[in-house]
Amino acid sequence: MKATFRKNLINGALEVYIPKKDLEAVVVNIQKEGVWGGIFELSNGWVLKVPALETEPKFPITLEVKKINE
Template identity: 40%
Template sequence: MKVTIRKDENGVLRAYVPKKDLEEPIVYIDGAQLWGGRITLANGWQFQLPELANDTTLPVTVEARRLSGGCE
């Protein structure tokens, strides 16, 4: 599923899922880094992000795998 990761004006990481027209803050990053790890959105959705370089500039759209959580 396509997911766009960006930082808002307050420096908070946010994820936008165009297919669902949903934008939520990222409330949890599983592991020491964003890329290649699992994230949890404020609505409970979890995604596995692909491996990217730590210095990848934001915003960036990636192909992430939805794991579980939240409502549809």
């Protein structure tokens, strides 16, 4: 599924919006793979597999992610 990531300019938090589910959440934990990407835990309890990138992206960025169960 597609997810759009952005940085909150006020507090620096990484936020995600998933249009297919009309879901907005804050990323609360990241298990990094590479410079940016990996397993992202969201404030609503969802866990997403985000593709690893070699450099930190410019925000906002839309990526194909996969929801995983833990």
